Amino acid sequence: MINTKQVFLKGVVCFFLLTLWSTVVVSQTRTAKGIVVDDTGDPLPGATVQVAGSTRGVITDGDGNFEMSNVATGTKLQASFIGMENEIIEFRGKELIVVLKPKANELDEVTIVAFGKQKKESVISAVTTVKPSELKVPSSNLTTALAGRIAGLISYQRTGEPGQDNAEFFVRGVTTFGTGRTNPLILIDGVEMTNDDLARLTVDDIASFSIMKDANATALYGARGANGVILVSTKEGKEGKVRIQFRAEGSYSAPTETLDFADPVTYMRLHNEAIRTRDPMASLMYSSEKILNTEKGLYPMRYPAIDWQKMLFNDHTTNSRYNLNMSGGGGVARYYIAASYSRDNGIIKMDKRNNFNNNISINRYVLRSNVNIDLTKTTEAIVRLHGAFDDYSGPLDGGTDLYKKAMNSNPALFHPYYPTDYANRGARHILFGNYDMGGYLNPYSEMVKGFKTNDRTDMLAQFELKQHLDFITKGLSVRGLFNVNRYSFLELRQSYNPFFYELMNSDNLEDYTLYVLNPNGGRETLDLISTDKRLTSTMYFESALQYNRQFNKKHDVSGLLVYTIRESLNGSPDDLQASLPNRNLGLAGRLTYGYDSRYFVEANFGYNGSERFAKEERFGFFPSIGGGWIVTNESFMEPLTSTISKLKLKATYGLVGNDDIGDSKTRFFYLAKVNVSDSDRSYTFGNNWGNSTGSGVSISRYADPNITWEISKKTNLGLELTLKNSLELQVDWFREGRSKIMQTRADIPTTMGLQAHPSANIGKAHGSGVDVSLDYNKSFGKDLWIIFRGNFTYASSKYDIYEEPDYSDVPWRSHTGQKISQQWGYVAERLFLDDEEVKNSPIQFGKYGAGDIKYKDIDGDGVINENDQVPIGFPTTPEINYGFGISAGYKHFDFSCFFQGSARSAFWINPEQTAPFVNRSDEEVDRSLWDFTTNRALLQYWADDHWSESDRNIYAIWPRLSPTIVENNQKRSTWFMRDGAFLRLKTAEIGYSLPTRWIKHAKMQSARVYVNGSNLMIFSVFKMWDPEMAGNGLAYPLQRVFNLGLNVEF
Template sequence: MGKGILSFSYVLRVTLFLLFVVSHMSLYAQSDKIISGVVSDQSGVPLPGVSIVVKGTATGTVTDFDGNFSISVSSPKAVLVFSYVGFITQEKPASSKQPFNIALEEDIQSLNEVVIVGYGSQKKETVTGAISTIKGSELTDVPTSNLSTAITGKLPGVVTIQSSGRPGEDAANIFIRGQSTWVDSSPLIIVDGVERRTFSQIAPNEVESISVLKDASSTAVYGVKGANGVILITTKRGEVGRQKISVSADLGAQQPINIPNFLGSYDHLLLRKQASINDGLNIENDPLISDESLEGFRLGEDIFRYPNLKWYDKAIKSLSFQQKYNVNISGGTEKVKYFVSLGYLNQDGMFKYTNTHNRYSSDTDFKRFNFRSNLDFKVNKFQTLSANISGRKDTKNGFPNISNVFQSLIAQVPYAFPIYNPDGSYAAIAGQGNPIVKIAESGYDRTDVNNYDIVGSLKNDLSFITDGLTLDMNLSYNSSTGSTKSYREQAGTFQYNSVRDDYDQITEYSPLSYTGESPTTTFTRLGIQANMRYTKTIGKSKINTTLVYNQQNDKSNTSNPFVLMGYAGRLEYDFDGKYLAEINAGYNGSENFAPGNQFGFFPAASLGYVISNENFMMPLSSVVTFLKIRGSAGLVGNDKIGGSRFLWQGLYQYLPATGSRLQYIGFGTTNPSSLGGIYETRTENRLLTWEKSLKQNIGLDAKFFGNRLLDITIDVFNEHRTDILMSARSLLNTTGIPSPQYNIGEVKNWGYEIDVSHRNTIGEVGYSLRGWYSFARNEIINYDDPSGTPVMQKYAGYRIGQYRGYKVLGYFTSQEEIDNSPDHSTLGGPIIPGDLRYQDTNGDNKITEADIQPIGFSQVPEIIYSITPEVSWKGFTLNATLQGAANASVLFTSNAGFEFGGAAGGGQVTTMHQDYWTVDNQNASYPSLHLNPQHSNKNVNSFHLKSGNYVRLRNVQLSFELPELFCKKLNIKNMRIVLSGNNLKTWSKVEGFDPETVDQKGESYPQQKVYNLGININL
């Protein structure tokens, strides 16, 4: 990596120098002609602030309030470029006759923009469903290696939670409009019309657009798979024209965004002493906290007798690096069009000591090679053959048992032993391994995964039968194989005895050896699809129909084969561009359910009214450019009801005639005989079915002031999810058979989304500002709470995933208050002033598990929002995404929350624990300290449940596009240089850990902050 670092530094210096030189370039020439004129719109209204630039130079001006301009040109061959936000850019030779009166044409492309929908596409103007879209070009500059995290903060209603930052395992969990089920809320993923299991490792440079389908009208065609929303990814294709070659290179530096601030040995032991006193322990029996010992740790002069190690800090690099390279080649003729993409990603892990003896690397690095080829062949006048071929090879490396290593890093006390002994050997003590040894010399695992996707399609224009009729057919194949090779070693570790000045061996050395390969996992998916469309215009009426048949066969060596088949249909009606109607339906069958209960029908309908196209709105057209209201309702399903195949079937377990437990039937007491039997582990339920979701949505789309100043989208939605699979809780389990599973769960989910954007040009400065806000709240209606369950113990009426624990009312401030309060000692003592005081929910004057109640929120935020400003000037563009979440909670226990990790005599403490309660510090932020891991304070409660609200500077990009004349000298079309960052700053109330984490113990790989330098060249 040394060469990589030198390369990064060198490129950075050269780029900064180039930016400085180019930004100060100017053209010195005598102006020999002054051109004047007026710029207006098509109706003759003058346009102020129109940018006029001499093409290929930095010479420019803007129109005044009345649309007038004057500019000097140095050559009669010069070309003037007129640009204005919301209007089509025009070019005009300087040699044209004067006066220069230019009438710009309004750019209505955003209304005519095509939006990808299920099994087809629609004009954005006529869409009646709730759909959010983003172009792939908006993601390529985001310096993240994972596409699922690149969309964070970009799409209203899309919640992303990244639980790990480990290279190769940094995909985000995605929720569309919150949660409506506690089983599986993951959306359906469709890539180029074909269902895929994931999209996280698709390179952003390959992506043309992403559409997120959120309501029933847009997802009903996916039937039993559409209830959780659908993400449609369309990859790039070739276009007719000369060959285009795009080359990009990105070099990034990474560092963890949150590191827990653990205390050093001296401060740690001071808190240990106070905790011992609080627990009534005799501190004279603990030599670690004697005056002599504390003074030794304070001075820190003898690192072997008085070690002081913050293990987490020691193990983590200050910077790690990542590299990304991509080449796109596209072009075509009327006969053949092509798009080819090659990419390479190399991410280093964040750990030190991973190549100590240059024998192997145990760092958590990740490499990805990706390839895509999208080809279109015009076979004849009526047929086009397309072939999409893509592949990806992922290689993930790392030391074994990474979660165990993180546990060691945050649990190992700082005073136990140093990394190395005086003689250079690894240090350890009995029962406590050296965390650095686990990283550096425990061996490594190398996982290789190969993915291949092939889609062949034939598009048939059947206009020779009747105008507007087409038939598309495709055959798709997906293959994924993976395996892990393991290598293990064990370093010798020793405990140094400073009194005897010798060593006791803790572990013996074992050389690196190959320990085997995990069984190769294989997955294949074969799909066929036929799509017939018919378009007809009759007067002012436009009718579009779509009929689809699809079948999917999945095979894996780890599960039974799976077959899904279905039909889908869509009917669109558009009258005069004003009145819109759409009917969608899916009819799906899944063999995962019992015969006779395998097919379902999922209908939906939507209406739209484009008010701005009415004649009575014409006088307001200069203000109200576009105004549409829309509404939809329908039924969709979710077949992700559990990980097991054939959940409806009963299961039985054979009990042997012998065993260490009473797993058999015995006869007699003297020389007893035994007989095996069969035990029913799951009761059959042939009525088992998928979840059903009834969704309603009302929306408004509006554009004001010439399609440039204000763009507003508002959606209000409601969902009623029924038939959620769960074990019956109200049935008494008296038979010894686990409670059967039924479709009895029920949830309501409702909310709204507001998306507002503004863009304009002032002089030579173009700017835009977008902000959106999404709210989604769920409520459990039925969780089969047993009759007589106390209200606070029920799940009905509360939220999915809402935490449950003791509600903290404050601190005990005196012994008298403790004596006059409900008994807390049943949860672990001693209870002293400064301890947490819980609410006696059931009023029985003692705190027990019966007082546990819903507290806080769930980990999935109810509120997400984003603000994205952008400013551009003379080739420079600066944009940022500020993203946030609210109404979320995160629980921290063990070493992430409790003092001393909740472990007797061990575990770490942080700066948070230093502000503990005492008589002289009653406004402390932390309660009294205790060594007792079972103390009342260390239960799940509202004190340790922290706010998961945060605001994050998700990404920032500063780009510069070199002038055209300069690029011509380099024989390239254009060049962009981009400085960018990701996860640059987070504001939250969580200390030392990420508020987005789902790991309450703090033992997961932290998210990474990235600083990136990128160069993009188009040839």
């Protein structure tokens, strides 16, 4: 029988125990609250916070806050967010702050190398990688961002004309001469491209940008790698939700420097002085009345005072750039799609009376699609599509041509154009000004009389297939790539013939009559005057077998074997040879071994074939070898690793080649080039009553089966040092010996009767130098960070063997032992003080006298001639390039600035092109001036400091003035040699990232506004024009740019 009392008591006890247990449990569970932020302290909306090992979790709100109920003390919570490393934190009952760090980018852990990737620690080649963000400058031309940014790269820009403003760049200087290629090989997504393709590449599309400098890095490219390699890869999609990024920029640009011309009154006075000082009995060009009335500004129609530079050019222009990209994907397919548009305008003025635009205007459209598809668990396909389209409109002969024409125009002779007078009231054309039968140069009419347009299209399609072969052996894979590239260009040039008028019968009331100077030569309608069409296509195939495996956690082994075929075809050839396809074959390999992350050995080879050479010289073998040692991974370094985070030593040696010698018309050196119907060598048979004429035979090239590629032997010694994980230093010393440089023979006697000058691989040169890069980054809490970057490159090269005449009697004329791109000229001592000194000095050139340049008689023979030319100044290619900058951020603000400099280079101011008052000579290089009579403008520098009878300054900048060319003063000499060194504030930027709480309602992940500029300041002893333009100062000037931008991400 059940005892009711006992049952009741047991029930009370159980209830009490259950209640007590529940109280204890409740007392150990709470609501977990907190915030999830990134490593800069910004909240992460949409982050996931869940109990570790379960599916229970919550999502952070727009401010990164989260709240999860019934979480027991001690529970492990895991926070995650796309692109961030997961973080596990223990809940202890207090409010949590969870900091998520970005996932280590694969590109930060590996280095892009030839035909693949390598772990950073195992790379022993001289490879410098620059982050794409550092290449973002307010320009549509990527090459303008390279100067001073990358150790080992020598770069400069000679013109700022849109569409023509590509920078020139060389990897570790220039160590070849003659007709060989000097610029590096450019590869974008593994395919050879041109400087123009690199210039038009959108920075937002770049995933990695590397410069490969030594033989070990470029040996796989064999006969095409001697000048270094620029390797660029574009972005690919990543697994995750769709990410959309949009960037918009608008910029204001103006010349960094403009030419300073003398005013018309000074021009006329000094023009008269030039006439008088050379011939006191000659008639003067300008009357006192004309000069005085021009100075007073009276009767401007009769006494013109024209600033041709202001007439032709605006003081600024505006440009714009837009980029939109989208990326994402799932477990099977990932994509990156981008579209960009830019508009670049020139500073050339337009005449509204014309119905066309003669200013430079470039509209550029770029589309890119990269899609990765996992066909199986071991098979991946990559499809890359790219299209770039340029629409160009501009002046007939370009912007630089207009600047040169402004330099060749008289400011006081006639107006650019005249208002319509009564007699010409029915004219339907512009009444352009001119003088003396209309033969003078009117740069305004040259600017507005026509225009040219061109359309340029680049299309690329690439398919890549990767297959893992782990079923054969672990780490084995095979890859194939096929690429087709097609380029087309179509240009149309349209123009009318201007009608020129001269002012006649002008009185002081400004009544005048215009007389047409070419009534039958003008034309009012636009006509098509020329066309140009080009079409090229390139096919490229690459197959690779790769092996990568680790044994016993200490032995890392990798191998690579690559076979390549490249064929390009010119669809618009101008001769038979140019119509034949260019073909290259290559087999390359790499073998690497690493032991315990301490010792590394690497061997590479390239075996290449080129159709340019004879069968016996068609293939070449280019090997390299290198080794590396990470000292800090040794056990004896452990006590120092808190200070010395990394110390790595490396060395490489190898051979590479350069088969890009000659030009498209001299491709097949082993074949003679014979013209069997040369009309210039015609002959006549018969007598005066019955003769016949036949064409003769000429030889423009003799067959030479021995010509082959240049050979470069390169050595590199490097050091990588990191201190306290903050300061990184890389130093590389390099030396290169270049042989088999093709030269035109100089020691073939004319008595042999050869019609053409033979060439041979006889030249030799060597170069050496050092490149250094320094990086420092430091965070101070979560709100403040700072980064400093600097690099320095010194590269010098010299001739070892240079075939030339025998200069044993005048050894200073010999190239051997001198620097490549060294200039030769005369040593200018000073200006002649008077005619008596002229009589007692060595004989010089032509007719000269007091105030003209006096040269040094180097050989002491009493005559100044070519035997008195010596090396003068530094080489034209800078031997030193450097850059340094700082970036800093505080909370939502960021700031950066970057300086770029160049040193140990010189250039020559061409005295013929800048000689005032003179007409162009028949030797004028610029043939666009040949049809005109010109009076060169007067630079203010020459006006302010020239020799004169009243001021016989023998060290004046400009010699005695002259209305004609003075042969003696036009020689290349130290008088017009200038130091090309400069330091430039290349870029500066201030940005502000909007707080998440401001943009969360717009579904934005981030938003940043910024203001930046480029070419902001320059420091140089040379003031006439921007020294980076060197001797090209009369060209379209470099531009100073101010830019406003917005970057948002969804």
